[in-house]
Amino acid sequence: xxRDEILERLRERIVGxxxxxxxxxxxxxxxxxxxIVLHEKYGHLDRxxxxxxxxxxxLRFKMLALRRKAVRRGxxxxxxxxxxxxxxxxxxxxxxxxxxxxxxxxxxxxxQLGERCRRIIALKLEGRNFxxxxxxxxxxxxxxVYTWDFRCRKELLEIMGGSWDGKR
Amino acid sequence: xxxxxIQKLIGGYATGSLTxxxxxxxxxxxxxxxxxxxxLQNEQALKELFDDPLSREQVRHAAAESLPSLKRAWxxxxxxxxxxxxxxxxxxxxxxxxxxxxxxxxAYVAPPKQIAASPAQPRLxxxxxxxxxxxxxxxxxxxxxxxxxxxxxxxxxxxxxxxxAPSPPPAAxxxxxxxxxxxxxxxxxxxxxxxxxxAPEKAPVSAETTSSPVSGFRAQQKTLxxxxxxxxxxxxxxxxxxxxxxxxxxxxxxxPVDTVFQxxxxxxLTVFARAAGPLTVLxxxxxxSQWKRVFPLEGETVQAPALENYVVPHDIAVKPGERLRVTxxxxxxxxxxxxxxxx
Numbered sequence: 001x002x003r004d005e006i007l008e009r010l011r012e013r014i015v016g017x018x019x020x021x022x023x024x025x026x027x028x029x030x031x032x033x034x035x036i037v038l039h040e041k042y043g044h045l046d047r048x049x050x051x052x053x054x055x056x057x058x059l060r061f062k063m064l065a066l067r068r069k070a071v072r073r074g075x076x077x078x079x080x081x082x083x084x085x086x087x088x089x090x091x092x093x094x095x096x097x098x099x100x101x102x103x104x105x106x107x108x109x110x111x112q113l114g115e116r117c118r119r120i121i122a123l124k125l126e127g128r129n130f131x132x133x134x135x136x137x138x139x140x141x142x143x144x145v146y147t148w149d150f151r152c153r154k155e156l157l158e159i160m161g162g163s164w165d166g167k168r
Numbered sequence: 169x170x171x172x173x174i175q176k177l178i179g180g181y182a183t184g185s186l187t188x189x190x191x192x193x194x195x196x197x198x199x200x201x202x203x204x205x206x207x208l209q210n211e212q213a214l215k216e217l218f219d220d221p222l223s224r225e226q227v228r229h230a231a232a233e234s235l236p237s238l239k240r241a242w243x244x245x246x247x248x249x250x251x252x253x254x255x256x257x258x259x260x261x262x263x264x265x266x267x268x269x270x271x272x273x274x275a276y277v278a279p280p281k282q283i284a285a286s287p288a289q290p291r292l293x294x295x296x297x298x299x300x301x302x303x304x305x306x307x308x309x310x311x312x313x314x315x316x317x318x319x320x321x322x323x324x325x326x327x328x329x330x331x332x333a334p335s336p337p338p339a340a341x342x343x344x345x346x347x348x349x350x351x352x353x354x355x356x357x358x359x360x361x362x363x364x365x366x367a368p369e370k371a372p373v374s375a376e377t378t379s380s381p382v383s384g385f386r387a388q389q390k391t392l393x394x395x396x397x398x399x400x401x402x403x404x405x406x407x408x409x410x411x412x413x414x415x416x417x418x419x420x421x422x423x424p425v426d427t428v429f430q431x432x433x434x435x436x437l438t439v440f441a442r443a444a445g446p447l448t449v450l451x452x453x454x455x456x457s458q459w460k461r462v463f464p465l466e467g468e469t470v471q472a473p474a475l476e477n478y479v480v481p482h483d484i485a486v487k488p489g490e491r492l493r494v495t496x497x498x499x500x501x502x503x504x505x506x507x508x509x510x511x
Contacts, residue, residue: 052195060213124185153178163210164214
């Protein structure tokens with residue numbers, strides 16, 4: 001698959017994703033912006049395994065930026081001009097706060113999982129792949145581990161309220 | 169992979185647990201499947217969290233906290249394997265120690281013994297006459313050697329199954345006779361190989377030098393040292409010297425040190441010294457009852473390397489009752505070459 005073919009399919013998926021959260025025109029704009037970044041900053045990537053995760057990341061940033069932009073514009077909350085804070089060029093405190101919040105929620109949710117799920121999560125975060133986890137846990141096959149992990153993720157997501165960051 | 173199976177890979181995306189192949193399959197499917205694409209996009213928040221090492225460690229710690237230690241199958245336990253190997257090794261050692269000692273048909277070759285001082289003239293194991301012959305099985309621990317009498321320092325515990333060697337072939341020679349040294353060598357008997365590590369002639373008598381029956385040169389394990397290995401657990405694994413027989417075509421063939429040679433045969437000596445030092449090879453001159461230097465020549469010095477084989481570049485023509493004395497540094501070894509009846 002060529003880079004152009006990958007980008008074409010990516011565009012279609014991005015528009016589909018954004019359209020479920022934004023207006024159709026905005027979704028088209030988002031997709032366009034993601035592709036521009038991919039073109040300008042990641043022109044050296046031509047493998048699907050490299051392009052797709054980068055596209056996910058860019059898309060997330062674009063979506064967050066769009067949401068914050070809307071907040072600043074007062075589309076959701078009208079605030080007086082005196083209350084609007086100047087942007088800090090350092091670490092984004094909002095992103096940091098979101099991350100901290102997600103981490104705490106996640107830790108709390110993981111505590112409610114069963115032993116096997118917690119062990120799988122711990123092993124994954126240690127950097128183990130599924131084949132290694134299969135050997136460690138003594139599973140009959142790697143498909144068994146896939147299934148265990150799928151169920152654990154589903155259970156964890158339910159405890160978390162259906163989404164990782166609560167921004168569905 | 170079908171769609172259901174591919175969806176099960178999603179859990180590995182955020183944690184980076186997917187192999188290259190799994191990632192390729194997952195992303196390829198996501199480009200065709202909007203639902204899968206959306207799911208992966210939603211995983212991005214989790215991925216960002218886990219991309220932060222601090223957060224990742226905190227979550228991992230929370231997940232691993234209070235987890236009981238993983239139960240392993242007994243055969244997966246490293247300690248079980250270690251125990252098994254140890255038991256097997258002990259069993260092998262036990263078999264080696266307790267196996268019956270084969271009686272040497274021709275003659276028994278005693279392991280080398282380091283003694284305190286070298287006698288002016290090599291003394292033979294005449295004490296080891298027939299009544300003194302013991303069964304190897306009855307041999308007990310090695311007794312310390314008395315430094316006062318070098319002859320007594322010879323390992324008396326090593327039985328000397330001795331026999332006349334009526335004729336070749338050299339490999340199997342019946343034996344009932346006491347070994348004799350150079351001055352008592354009988355032309356009608358095969359000569360046993362005897363080895364005595366001796367201190368240099370000028371070395372002072374010292375109990376220290378005689379206390380270790382395993383110091384100095386050591387005979388070849390298969391033929392000599394195997395019965396003794398249990399007792400000499402600290403013995404070096406390698407031979408201290410070895411012999412090679414010159415064939416008709418001029419090549420040399422390594423042979424066991426207890427090989428029975430015919431007088432006139434040419435042999436080559438290889439020395440494996442535990443400590444480097446000047447090497448000297450002396451040969452017993454029975455006619456003049458004295459040691460004669462055969463290597464290196466008078467005035468020359470040759471260093472034997474430590475823990476390496478050194479082939480003595482001087483061939484030795486075997487004589488009846490052939491005896492050699494090899495000195496490396498301060499450690500000397502007497503080697504008695506077994507020979508068949510003189511012709």
